[in-house]
Amino acid sequence: MSKNIAIIGAGFLGLTVALRCAQRGDTVTVFESGAEIGGLASAWKIGDVVWDKHYHVTLLSDAYTRKIVEDIGLADEFEWVETKTGFYTEGKLYSMSNTLEFLKFPPLDIISKLRLGGTIFYASRVKDWKVLEKISVEKWLTKLSGKSTFEKMWRPLLKAKLGDAYKKTSAAFIWATIQRMYAARNSGLKKEMFGYVRGGYARVLENLAKKLTDLGVSIKLESKIDRIEPADNNKVNVINSGVYSIFDAVVLTCPSSVAADLVPAFTPKERQTLSGVKYQGIVCASVLTKTPISDYYVTNITDETPFTGVIEMSALVDKKEFGGNHLIYLPKYVEPDDAMFELSDDEIEKRFLAGLEKMYPSFKRDAVVDFRVSKVRQVFPLPVLNYSSSVPSIKTSVPNVFVVNSAHILNGTLNVNETVALAERFVIEHKI
Template structure:
């Protein structure tokens, strides 16, 4: 049995704490914010509480689904068919099934066939590693053709990644296609997406309760200032509330934060931590009495619109969750040093 400190109270940190506490270890989770969750945290919108950012569960998210069932929330998992839209050439189209894809007016017949081939071909690729060194633009141009790329794929890439799309490998679009296909009900040819009743707050509350019942601790509003090794063994964690000693420490936050808080005694660990360039997100949530769009997601293939997409969450989530109101997210992904952040 070990005394283990875990820095970061997001999904990774909480699941790790839960699994370690199941094995009999004493765990302490440090979260700098006042509430748990990280990027999957929740927000009080007044009449209701729901996720701060948009999240959805796909049938392919087998590890997440298993976790939800393991912690006793299987009965709170809901699945519903959803619709998908695409805004292009100043018009909104439904692309929720195969027939609507074939009717998609902005593309020529050849363009539609090449798009269909791209989606089918990408969905059947299992060895994604061979795509790591292929730029996403090169891969899409080869498979989809220039017309489909310029008309559809490039605007979508710009909306999601900005100019960073030029530095992204084909793995990015492969993962998008795989997730798209995994959400399709093979018998109905409809998209099936899921959520947990009460949102991710339900999941975090349950994990916190289980961790504490196993003898663990959760420390929120505890900003970790430094982590250093102890010559006598173990490590020290200095945070805004105290200084504590642990046999092991697991850091689940961004690598650049680890590099800032890790002491020189851990320089070897710091040097072995691959530098990752993160993107930021600005996500406006609009609460209305009526639905703004009939789709769960609207893909924006129009560079004049300053959003990555439009997420009609209430077209998936029951209105009972949101006090009869509709919640629509307008996300925008930006580089980490963008002035908007």
């Protein structure tokens, strides 16, 4: 029997659930607090260019992302590119795109390199990730790679994504990261092929929205849900600016702590588990420039810089997409209460451009066409020790209210592929 379903959040999770439910004949309404769909994968305008607010790449091995892109008619619009990786350490930029370059890499001696290579190979072979949840990432990597390699390489790289929270993080985090990179290299071509859809996520989302609208899905933008309450006969009320709408089932895809506040009928224990999920945030700048800074898609940084990595999108994406300009992302991953969130965009611009000038002597500020800053306090849950034993249940104590979000990605990193896979599993397993 077809149902009337509300989905809270128009990110990839909510939109995929909406698509599958609508395809099987349900009536679906998606409520999104933002002015556009896409959530973390949404697009914005920088200069005259419309491109992803946060850098996004698809791997050849991302079967779920590729399937949904195929379902919306864009399978032939992928561009696949072999990319290069840079490494900035002790004030110098090195290429680290193949084994030979790794072997030549001066900051590590040959023994450290062998141990580092061995660690990555070993991690790629580990199957039981649950064992790794019990040990801290610092202990595990130090044991495998040695103290000096941990200090010189691993700690800066962990800090780049986790800040000081790396101290609370389990080895499952680095395992999941290495597994994803190995999947990229082992998908047929044995090369690190990265892909994007021509037109970026703006185009993917436009096609997805059209497909949903054709299926009768109603997408309500600028509709921040304030409360969700149980109603008679196991139905559920969704309350938006004092207006009640009644549904057979409600699926919340917002961060767990937001979900905890939205449903007063949750038990205290449930609310505590939901609010207990600790998130990592990000301040991510997009810089549109007239000139390139390198030919590396990703540059990992081990030195102290205002940002924790450099992603030069135009080393992957045809610069025709950027009107002949170059697009660079400067992410800084921070905890949700970090002082960075209080800084003005102008101050962030000043600090980040000074950082670029220091790293790349050829970079000139007058080459900058536009600079924009995105700040998100809750991007992904920190995989703390024994994380999987404290994950909130998707099915809640309130009949027909479900909470499903990135907290339920247990053995992977946050990416669209894992998000879509989670949505597909949710629709099948929970028979909402």
